[in-house]
Amino acid sequence: MKRTGVFICHCGINIAGTVDVKKVAQELSQHAGVVHAEDYVYMCSDPGQNLIIQAVKDKKLDHVVVACCSPNLHETTFRNASKAAGLNAFRCEIANIREQCSWVHKDRAKATQKATKITKSIIEKVRRDEALEALSVPVTRKALVIGGGIAGIQASLDLANSGYEVILVERSPSIGGHMIQLSETFPTLDCSQCILTPKMVEVSKHPKIKLMTYSEVQDISGYVGNFKVKILKKPTYVNKDKCNLCDECTKVCPIVVPNEFDLGLTGRRAIYIPFPQAIPATYTLDIKACPGLLPIACGKCADVCDVKAIDYDMKPQIVEEEVGAIIVATGFDLYDKENMAEYGYGKIPDVLDGLQFERLCSASGPTKGQILRPSDKKEPKEVVFIQCSGSRDPENHCAYCSKICCMYTAKHAMLYKHHVHDGQAYIFYIDIRSGGKGYEEFVQRAVEEDGVLYLRGKVSKVFEENGKVKVWGVDTLTGKDIEIAADMVVLAQAMRPSQGAQELAKKLKLAMDKDGFLAEAHPKLRPVESVTSGMFLAGAAQAPKDIPEAVAQASGAAAKAITILSQERLFHAPTVAKVFTNLCTGCGMCVEVCPYDAITLKDGKVEVNEVLCEGCGTCSATCLRSAIQVKNLSQNQVHEMINACLGG
Amino acid sequence: MAEEFEPRIVAFLCKWCSSAGSDLAGVSRMEYPANVVPIQVMCSGSISPLYIFSAFNRGADGVLVSGCHPGDCHYIKGNFYARRRLKMVKQLLEYVGLEPERFRMSWVSAAEGTKYTQIIKDFVKELKPLGPQTKLRRTT
Numbered sequence: 001m002k003r004t005g006v007f008i009c010h011c012g013i014n015i016a017g018t019v020d021v022k023k024v025a026q027e028l029s030q031h032a033g034v035v036h037a038e039d040y041v042y043m044c045s046d047p048g049q050n051l052i053i054q055a056v057k058d059k060k061l062d063h064v065v066v067a068c069c070s071p072n073l074h075e076t077t078f079r080n081a082s083k084a085a086g087l088n089a090f091r092c093e094i095a096n097i098r099e100q101c102s103w104v105h106k107d108r109a110k111a112t113q114k115a116t117k118i119t120k121s122i123i124e125k126v127r128r129d130e131a132l133e134a135l136s137v138p139v140t141r142k143a144l145v146i147g148g149g150i151a152g153i154q155a156s157l158d159l160a161n162s163g164y165e166v167i168l169v170e171r172s173p174s175i176g177g178h179m180i181q182l183s184e185t186f187p188t189l190d191c192s193q194c195i196l197t198p199k200m201v202e203v204s205k206h207p208k209i210k211l212m213t214y215s216e217v218q219d220i221s222g223y224v225g226n227f228k229v230k231i232l233k234k235p236t237y238v239n240k241d242k243c244n245l246c247d248e249c250t251k252v253c254p255i256v257v258p259n260e261f262d263l264g265l266t267g268r269r270a271i272y273i274p275f276p277q278a279i280p281a282t283y284t285l286d287i288k289a290c291p292g293l294l295p296i297a298c299g300k301c302a303d304v305c306d307v308k309a310i311d312y313d314m315k316p317q318i319v320e321e322e323v324g325a326i327i328v329a330t331g332f333d334l335y336d337k338e339n340m341a342e343y344g345y346g347k348i349p350d351v352l353d354g355l356q357f358e359r360l361c362s363a364s365g366p367t368k369g370q371i372l373r374p375s376d377k378k379e380p381k382e383v384v385f386i387q388c389s390g391s392r393d394p395e396n397h398c399a400y401c402s403k404i405c406c407m408y409t410a411k412h413a414m415l416y417k418h419h420v421h422d423g424q425a426y427i428f429y430i431d432i433r434s435g436g437k438g439y440e441e442f443v444q445r446a447v448e449e450d451g452v453l454y455l456r457g458k459v460s461k462v463f464e465e466n467g468k469v470k471v472w473g474v475d476t477l478t479g480k481d482i483e484i485a486a487d488m489v490v491l492a493q494a495m496r497p498s499q500g501a502q503e504l505a506k507k508l509k510l511a512m513d514k515d516g517f518l519a520e521a522h523p524k525l526r527p528v529e530s531v532t533s534g535m536f537l538a539g540a541a542q543a544p545k546d547i548p549e550a551v552a553q554a555s556g557a558a559a560k561a562i563t564i565l566s567q568e569r570l571f572h573a574p575t576v577a578k579v580f581t582n583l584c585t586g587c588g589m590c591v592e593v594c595p596y597d598a599i600t601l602k603d604g605k606v607e608v609n610e611v612l613c614e615g616c617g618t619c620s621a622t623c624l625r626s627a628i629q630v631k632n633l634s635q636n637q638v639h640e641m642i643n644a645c646l647g648g
Numbered sequence: 649m650a651e652e653f654e655p656r657i658v659a660f661l662c663k664w665c666s667s668a669g670s671d672l673a674g675v676s677r678m679e680y681p682a683n684v685v686p687i688q689v690m691c692s693g694s695i696s697p698l699y700i701f702s703a704f705n706r707g708a709d710g711v712l713v714s715g716c717h718p719g720d721c722h723y724i725k726g727n728f729y730a731r732r733r734l735k736m737v738k739q740l741l742e743y744v745g746l747e748p749e750r751f752r753m754s755w756v757s758a759a760e761g762t763k764y765t766q767i768i769k770d771f772v773k774e775l776k777p778l779g780p781q782t783k784l785r786r787t788t
Contacts, residue, residue, distance in 0.1 A: 519759060618723065621697075626696075645658050
């Protein structure tokens with residue numbers, strides 16, 4: 001009979017407060033094959049681990065079960081301790097009696113009984129566990145970064161400067177993201193373009209970075225250290241190596257569509273360069289706007305191009321790449337206009353969102369940095385800024401705080417005052433959240449130096465009247481209703497995950513939180529890792545955040561990616577499928593269901609490629625003869641676990 | 649007074665979504681009845697129909713299978729196989745005369761601790777009036 005040792009952790013009172021650990025130990029000591037059962041206050045402590053090591057040696061244990069917290073937390077700790085005692089690490093298993101028992105029950109007798117059953121089922125499993133050694137696989141020492149905003153740029157540069165090759169994929173024609181649209185940045189009032197463009201140029205010139213703009217990730221397969229990626233390169237119809245940026249093509253193009261870069265405040269041609277500092281510096285023919293190439297309906301741009309850079313025959317291309325780690329930095333979009341009818345957003349021309357206001361303030365913007373309202377190009381003398389537009393409103397809009405709006409609204413009001421000295425800025429707010437270095441002082445500066453008037457309360461309605469934008473609101477500090485006949489209203493729209501992020505998350509098998517932001521592996525301790533090994537998160541794709549935070553997270557994600565890329569080989573879980581060839585009839589059903597193409601039929605029997613197999617076990621549930629099983633979670637093991645769960 | 653019937657339930661939870669969701673319920677200190685003993689499997693797609701019969705055979709009053717939401721499977725498509733396969737199991741169980749309420753499938757993501765808690769509460773509540781499951785229980 002194999003000798004099993006069971007160790008029950010009190011976790012202080014986290015477990016022992018609800019589960020009678022002594023009783024569990026007593027009962028398990030009677031279980032068949034258990035030769036050692038003891039409880040201890042903190043099994044994960046050094047003395048706790050030493051208890052395991054000592055018991056394995058003294059009692060010649062073949063298997064160890066630790067009944068404690070979730071295996072996600074201390075499985076590695078206890079497997080390492082078992083290994084240190086000379087036991088095979090895969091013969092140590094965790095019984096989760098905290099998250100799935102003591103923390104969710106109050107009745108001590110019932111919780112104790114349940115903890116005993118959970119532990120017994122793991123004892124039955126571990127008794128049948130094989131000794132396994134981790135499989136070692138080579139690492140592709142190259143990274144993929146998805147998203148060319150500040151987070152993606154920073155992550156790419158950090159990786160490339162550490163000596164690793166990077167493929168940076170951006171779906172729009174230029175990198176830069178939303179940061180390149182901003183005018184100044186809080187709390188220093190640095191010019192956004194001035195601090196970002198050097199990084200963009202560095203990306204474009206870096207020998208280790210392969211920049212793929214106007215491209216989208218189409219498909220991903222593989223696993224940590226060895227991903228295979230298919231990238232769709234959309235045709236720009238302009239050969240960027242030939243293009244000399246003469247701008248003749250846009251002069252002849254007859255089509256005008258709203259300019260995305262200026263959020264529709266200006267128009268652009270069907271052939272266009274997104275903004276003067278675009279990287280790569282080249283033009284793109286927007287095929288959706290162009291009158292058509294099949295057959296060529298207009299052809300004027302090609303006619304005027306002296307260097308023959310325009311190529312109407314350019315086709316979409318699928319580029320296949322292999323990478324070892326992936327960083328997802330897909331950023332944010334503003335909350336949809338259609339959702340904010342009460343504020344007239346999208347209907348009243350002088351109701352703008354925060355990004356549009358940035359463009360108005362920007363020296364490169366539609367008004368060359370003059371603040372003029374869109375409807376009549378006059379300087380607005382009274383401007384109302386509305387914070388939490390769509391944020392912190394669980395009944396109607398987004399429940400969460402978009403985090404950056406308090407700060408950028410203070411900045412907007414300040415910039416407005418710097419442009420229009422005799423103007424008045426009003427800010428409607430719920431609370432001011434100015435946590436961050438220099439942030440509180442920045443808000444104070446807006447109030448004290450620039451005379452911005454803060455009104456604590458929500459706006460109920462915004463409507464047009466006599467050429468003004470009327471704002472009805474309430475000041476909850478004085479209890480008075482407020483009516484302002486403003487010239488312009490700026491909404492601090494909530495941040496949402498960028499459009500298409502959900503589809504990408506599905507392709508990458510990344511989890512999302514309830515609001516659609518990408519979920520981190522642990523909210524506190526693994527904030528830049530995704531739940532999928534080898535994929536990391538950076539920037540506003542994970543949650544609303546400002547530039548310094550996005551940059552910090554990007555560097556963190558790059559460092560995490562380097563922990564993989566710097567390895568010669570990675571270790572792959574050996575709990576993979578195993579074929580019992582005497583039972584296999586070669587029907588091939590498992591071959592068809594395997595999501596990883598890890599099973600092949602050869603000479604009438606199936607074979608498993610252990611490196612490709614992820615151990616999901618779909619094959620074993622499909623096989624009618626139980627001829628394919630996952631190591632250390634065989635059907636026999638599960639049947640015995642079921643039996644133990646039911647007290648048998 | 650006779651003790652209230654407490655159904656015995658086995659829950660097969662996939663490691664990546666439902667077991668993690670169940671962990672979250674614990675971390676958030678949500679409370680639910682102690683009738684369920686969880687078994688963590690890698691994927692709902694690995695749950696053989698035999699497991700369900702085995703559980704009823706050994707006296708389970710209810711069996712729960714919970715995996716990632718359709719489309720969100722950690723292993724790409726395992727939960728689609730599970731859905732198809734276990735729907736057939738459910739029909740078979742009904743065919744042999746077992747109350748359909750005794751077998752339940754759900755989709756619980758790693759972020760849905762509240763949903764997991766609610767599923768357990770509802771399941772236990774539904775099973776109580778049915779009394780012990782004897783139809784498929786091994787008697788010898």
